[in-house]
Amino acid sequence: MKIFSAAQLHKADEATTKKHNITQLELMEHAGTQIFNWLHQRMQGAQVPIHIFCGIGNNGGDGLVVGRKLMEAGYNVEMYVANFTDKRSKCFLINYDRVKSSTKKWPKLMMSAEDFPEINPEDILIDALFGIGLNRPPEGWVKKLIQYLNEQKSFKLSIDIPSGLYPDQALEDAEAVIKANHTLTFQSPKLAFFLPETGKFVPYYEVIDIGLDAEYLQKTESIAQLISKQEVQQFYKQREKFSHKGMYGHALIVAGSYGKIGASVLSARAALRSGAGLVTAFVPECGYEVLQASIPEVMVLTDTEDDLITDISYDFEPSVIGVGPGIGTKKETVTALKKLFSETKVPFVIDADALNCIAENESVMKVLPKNSILTPHPGELKRLIGDWTDDYDKLEKTKKFSEEKEVIVLIKGAHSIAVVGKQLYINNTGNPGMATGGSGDVLTGMITGLVAQGYDALLATLFGTYLHGRAGNMVAETKGFEALIASDIIEYIGDAYLDLFAQPEQEPQQQ
Numbered sequence: 001m002k003i004f005s006a007a008q009l010h011k012a013d014e015a016t017t018k019k020h021n022i023t024q025l026e027l028m029e030h031a032g033t034q035i036f037n038w039l040h041q042r043m044q045g046a047q048v049p050i051h052i053f054c055g056i057g058n059n060g061g062d063g064l065v066v067g068r069k070l071m072e073a074g075y076n077v078e079m080y081v082a083n084f085t086d087k088r089s090k091c092f093l094i095n096y097d098r099v100k101s102s103t104k105k106w107p108k109l110m111m112s113a114e115d116f117p118e119i120n121p122e123d124i125l126i127d128a129l130f131g132i133g134l135n136r137p138p139e140g141w142v143k144k145l146i147q148y149l150n151e152q153k154s155f156k157l158s159i160d161i162p163s164g165l166y167p168d169q170a171l172e173d174a175e176a177v178i179k180a181n182h183t184l185t186f187q188s189p190k191l192a193f194f195l196p197e198t199g200k201f202v203p204y205y206e207v208i209d210i211g212l213d214a215e216y217l218q219k220t221e222s223i224a225q226l227i228s229k230q231e232v233q234q235f236y237k238q239r240e241k242f243s244h245k246g247m248y249g250h251a252l253i254v255a256g257s258y259g260k261i262g263a264s265v266l267s268a269r270a271a272l273r274s275g276a277g278l279v280t281a282f283v284p285e286c287g288y289e290v291l292q293a294s295i296p297e298v299m300v301l302t303d304t305e306d307d308l309i310t311d312i313s314y315d316f317e318p319s320v321i322g323v324g325p326g327i328g329t330k331k332e333t334v335t336a337l338k339k340l341f342s343e344t345k346v347p348f349v350i351d352a353d354a355l356n357c358i359a360e361n362e363s364v365m366k367v368l369p370k371n372s373i374l375t376p377h378p379g380e381l382k383r384l385i386g387d388w389t390d391d392y393d394k395l396e397k398t399k400k401f402s403e404e405k406e407v408i409v410l411i412k413g414a415h416s417i418a419v420v421g422k423q424l425y426i427n428n429t430g431n432p433g434m435a436t437g438g439s440g441d442v443l444t445g446m447i448t449g450l451v452a453q454g455y456d457a458l459l460a461t462l463f464g465t466y467l468h469g470r471a472g473n474m475v476a477e478t479k480g481f482e483a484l485i486a487s488d489i490i491e492y493i494g495d496a497y498l499d500l501f502a503q504p505e506q507e508p509q510q511q
């Protein structure tokens with residue numbers, strides 16, 4: 001799904017009204033009606049008090065439409081207008097009048113903190129103060145209003161975006177943003193929903209299709225893409241009946257050091273479970289028995305050193321090399337990596353300590369193979385590209401790094417983001433239970449296993465990240481977040497594949 005900027009959405013709005021000969025007011029009525037339908041379906045006429053807080057722009061206009069519709073349907077509604085300026089939008093004003101003529105009552109005007117209403121914990125709050133037209137942080141009594149609403153225990157529903165948040169710009173005042181329980185957003189999720197500093201204000205959201213011009217949206221290059229099941233279904237390569245293991249590649253996993261041999265076990269097993277035809281693990285001598293005993297399907301090559309990797313040599317042509325988990329950053333390992341990168345012409349998946357070795361040694365950075373897939377967590381990313389001021393600065397710096405080095409960078413996080421030049425692809429699976437040791441080693445193995453099978457670097461990155469998160473979600477369904485460990489993720493890779501094309505269960509037919 002495409003993620004558009006505020007500017008693009010405003011243009012889409014214009015294109016829609018022009019091309020389809022509908023007015024902005026009709027578009028607003030349609031958008032507000034959809035929010036009303038969403039609420040009505042869930043509330044079924046319940047007389048829970050609903051407080052709607054409207055600004056004076058079009059987001060406020062949406063709030064007025066919702067309020068009018070709810071009142072017409074007999075709900076217990078109170079509407080407030082935060083009159084922070086007199087520059088009210090045209091559609092707001094028309095809807096303001098419509099509220100009066102339909103309900104015989106004006107919304108309550110709020111001019112200062114004295115006008116804040118009393119709210120009970122079981123009441124519902126609807127936030128229509130600011131939408132994507134916010135252009136500076138809320139201040140004064142408006143900021144106080146946001147804080148007052150945040151103090152309430154009531155359920156908070158934001159229209160389009162939690163007020164105070166920019167859709168695609170860094171947050172300036174985290175104290176002036178509605179902490180929404182749920183957000184109903186128009187047409188496209190906003191980039192802010194997926195970034196750590198701003199995503200915390202959007203724990204749950206749903207996209208409401210308000211019918212913006214499909215052709216315009218299709219033609220417009222979005223600022224990012226959200227990768228969900230619908231997208232990854234297209235990536236999947238079906239296996240052919242007359243295929244053999246040689247067709248699914250031979251992955252080499254270079255991982256582990258004394259005390260961290262588990263990392264190589266996790267990566268190698270994950271590469272196998274993802275479908276690599278053959279997997280060989282290259283480990284320090286001390287890892288030999290552990291690997292042979294724990295994964296009989298994996299072949300093992302060992303370094304001459306007992307405790308660490310010092311010289312990576314092998315006697316076959318790997319289709320891909322996954323390198324880094326648990327290897328440490330000792331001088332000898334750095335030298336081995338430099339040699340590997342300069343002498344080998346195969347696709348690489350580079351993770352963990354291999355990334356640290358690159359960041360700490362300019363001579364290794366210089367031989368970083370083009371088209372590699374790098375999978376840093378934020379700490380490793382910082383070592384690679386330097387510090388950033390905010391999430392957007394982080395994305396810009398990563399784009400630059402990706403362009404300069406011609407590599408794919410997967411920034412791991414709650415929503416992992418694959419950066420390929422200027423393009424951003426946002427993963428939509430995973431859960432907080434996956435923040436556990438070894439989870440990244442599993443991902444490295446999975447992406448390596450997919451490249452081995454012939455998926456190109458970008459597809460392998462996106463598909464692997466999706467499956468990793470989906471498998472983690474399936475573990476969480478039975479074990480919860482806390483008990484989830486990295487090995488569990490591997491055990492659910494098969495289920496994650498099956499789930500790609502699983503049909504939803506049919507309700508049993510009534511006799």
Ligand SMILES: NC(=O)C1=CN([C@@H]2O[C@H](COP(=O)(O)OP(=O)(O)OC[C@H]3O[C@@H](n4cnc5c(N)ncnc54)[C@H](OP(=O)(O)O)[C@@H]3O)[C@@H](O)[C@H]2O)[C@@H](O)CC1
Nearest residue numbers: 013028031057058059130131132133134135136137138160
């Ligand atoms: N996309 C679509 O197709 C559709 C979009 N729709 C809806 O429109 C929304 C966007 O509406 P919008 O552009 O009128 O902006 P919105 O956020 O309501 O208000 C901004 C107003 O506040 C002001 N202002 C800004 N910052 C401020 C601050 N800190 N403190 C105080 N004032 C501040 C600013 O005025 P300024 O003072 O800068 O002149 C402006 O007047 C969108 O989110 C969605 O809900 C739907 O109707 C359906 C179709």
Ligand SMILES: [K+]
Nearest residue numbers: 127130161163
């Ligand atoms: K809002």
